[in-house]
Amino acid sequence: MIRGACKAGSGPLLAAPLAACGGNWQSALDVYGTAAIGLKQLIILIVAVCSVVWMLVMIALIVALWRRRDAQAQAPEPTRERRMTVAIMGAVVATVLIIGTFTVMSFIATRALNVAGQDDLTIRVRGLQWWWGLEYVGPDPSQRFETANEIHIPVGRNVRLKLEGLDVIHSFWVPSLAGKQDLVPGRPNELTIRAERAGVYRGQCAEFCGMQHAHMALLVIAEPQDDFDKWANAQRQAATQPAEEEAASGLQTFLAKPCAACHTVRGTAAAGTTGPDLTHVGGRRAIAAGLFETTRGSLAAWIADPQTIKPGNNMPLVPLTPEELRAVSAYLASLK
Known part of the structure; x- marks a missing residue:
């Protein structure tokens, strides 16, 4: 059983993390690393x-x-x-x-x-205002892939995090697994984490980095090696083409609007690098760096007015009709 697995709910993960996910979810005294x-x-x-x-x-x-x-x-x-x-x-x-x-x-x-070893899993972690960019790297370029705000790791294996700050100083902290380490622009740092027990562990930026510092969370999901391999193989795949008409219409809207200039969806013409990679965004537990659980409704709310939900973030308001908004949210929710 996965410890701390999020239950269904409508509240923000940061506003009520214990109620949403159960247990002592972020504590330096509740340790499993x-x-x-x-x-x-x-x-x-x-x-x-x-x-x-x-x-x-x-x-x-x-x-x-x-x-x-x-x-x-x-x-x-x-x-x-x-x-x-x-x-x-x-x-x-x-x-x-x-x-x-x-x-x-x-x-x-x-x-x-x-601590570092030859067989460590290596993940490049980029801190930005206010989200986490993640790239799983390895000796074979074909095995690399990108995601955001949600780190999956195998239980009982060292994971080397290569930390980079791209705008201001951030600090990576998952208290149940390891101590803090800063992400300083122009100065790469490293941190090794290791989970001894399967579970979902909440992390947080621990260095004041701007207006939405408190809304810069991440999840570390520790799972057995077989489950991790299945997840990683799925993440390497391109996005599936939508089967439903509404989601297919959402894909066309996504590509026609400025969304594709900022975000990447592998398997489509969208190849932007300013915002998070959305290839499998529908399969993540949270959006907006832990602000909301990933549902079609929360996706629509975020797209409709990101500045009211998270003031000061770099996502602009994209004008969409109600039909376009429903279609785009349906498409993004389908990206598992």
Whole structure:
């Protein structure tokens, strides 16, 4: 059973992620990835040690205040100074040891974010305002394909993400699987994720990147290797030609309007690169970088008025008649 699988609903995924998809869906303490498990253990250790230090400091403070008058009355000045010196030196040594240990453990945990192997699945992740462009790459160019906002990975296998920022600084973060890594324009970064359990894991841009930063989510879907291979093979195929008359009319409208200048639908004349690849958009769980579940109604609403739904995004308002809007939404919903 896929953990956190989205249930049918009409609300935005970002507005009510737990209600829509069930469970503790995005948490650094609800971990199912190798790197995330190490980070959680480090967090728990740091919190535990700091709590113990705080309690010891409070106890020492209380004891010192309680005994202050008696100590001043009984102990001579040199004795008090020696005790103070020993206490301060002990505190300094303990602080150095604790901070040094935390530094070493943090370094080890950070290295786990960039583990790489020869057989890793490699995905190029591009951060844009405000969506995620994804390209599955490999040694054979014929096996490459592009998608957007939804990453499928096989369970129990390292996945190397090549991170690129194309406009401003973004930050890739799927807390249940790994730590954060920035996408900086002109500076490629890498991050390795690995899911130890099948499930649907929510990710988010973790670096303020503009007006719609909060509406820049993504999904990572971890599934058995056989299921992943089936999905990847289907994604490599061109879009099927619509069988229904309304969807076929939608294809013609899509190609005749500015849609084809911004989006790619493999198998058609649409070859734009400004917006997400829509070849199999109907099979994705969400549109607009996690803003709505993928339904024909949400597709129509997004096409009809993208600036009201997500102000400031780069998709222009394309004038369509009601019949054209219904046809285009039917066509896009058919692209499984």
